[in-house]
Amino acid sequence: MPRRGAVRSRAGVRGAGILWEGTYVSYLLRVRLPDRPGSLGALALALGSVGADILSLDVVERGTDYAIDDLVVDVDPGKLPDTLLTAAESLDGVTVDSIRPYAGMLDTHRELELIDHVAAARDDRLQVLVDGAPRVLRVGWATVLGIGTHGIYRIAGSAGAPETHLADVPWMPLAKSTLLDHEADWVPGLWRDMNTMLAAAPLGAPDRVLVLGRPGGPEFRPSEIARIGYLAGIIGTVLS
CATH class of the missing domain: 3.30.450.40 (GAF domain)
Structure with missing residues (x-):
């Protein structure tokens, strides 16, 4: 059964790319993934396979066997956010809490x-x-x-x-x-x-x-x- 948040997030941003037509579109993904070596690298490869570039990553929370990360990714205009969700969740143990358009500035402080x-x-x-x-x-x-x-x-x-x-x-x-x-x-x-x-x-x-x-x-x-x-x-x- 699809999660309520995931369904809502997909519907909420499906047309958002039109706002940035002609340039790269940025999305903020909140992802839960296993806290083990190689998990983040596998996620980066999965997202890269659908043309997404990771611009930044913030660790939101870390548990005994999992991590919650916020990733800002760039994709080509016209690329539906569903593609990112499908790519990420193709990995064992990875779930996407939400996908939202992101127009903020990237900085570390x-x-x-x-x-x-x-x-x-x-x-x-x-x-x-x-x-x-x-x-x-x-x-x-x-x-x-x-x-x-x-x-x-x-x-x-x-x-x-x-x-x-x-x-x-x-x-x-x-x-x-x-x-x-x-x-x-x-x-x-x-x-x-x-x-x-x-x-x-x-x-x-x-x-x-x-x-x-x-x-x-x-x-x-x-x-x-x-x-x-x-x-x-x-x-x-x-x-x-």
């Missing part, structure tokens, strides 16, 4: 650059944060929420961040970074319809939080939640 940009900003540092967070943390959108006398309100939001009014957010104030239940009653229907995975972390105070959305998945891994918490903690200190 994303978090440090974002912290530096926020610290250097003269005005609207929170807007600088939410504008940069999607690329750094590989999510669809970012927003900062606060609690005031009239309840929850939005302080800043990235491009594509929903402006839906949240009448009730039972997990605020927030003490530490956490994976949010994306099917909970407080989640707006549109977010649930898009299967938006959610994570949040306090920004210097429990009543000001960074919320991250990843429409269509994949779900945030524990290591990502920890990474979000570290980043938000540092930036919260910068903002104070």
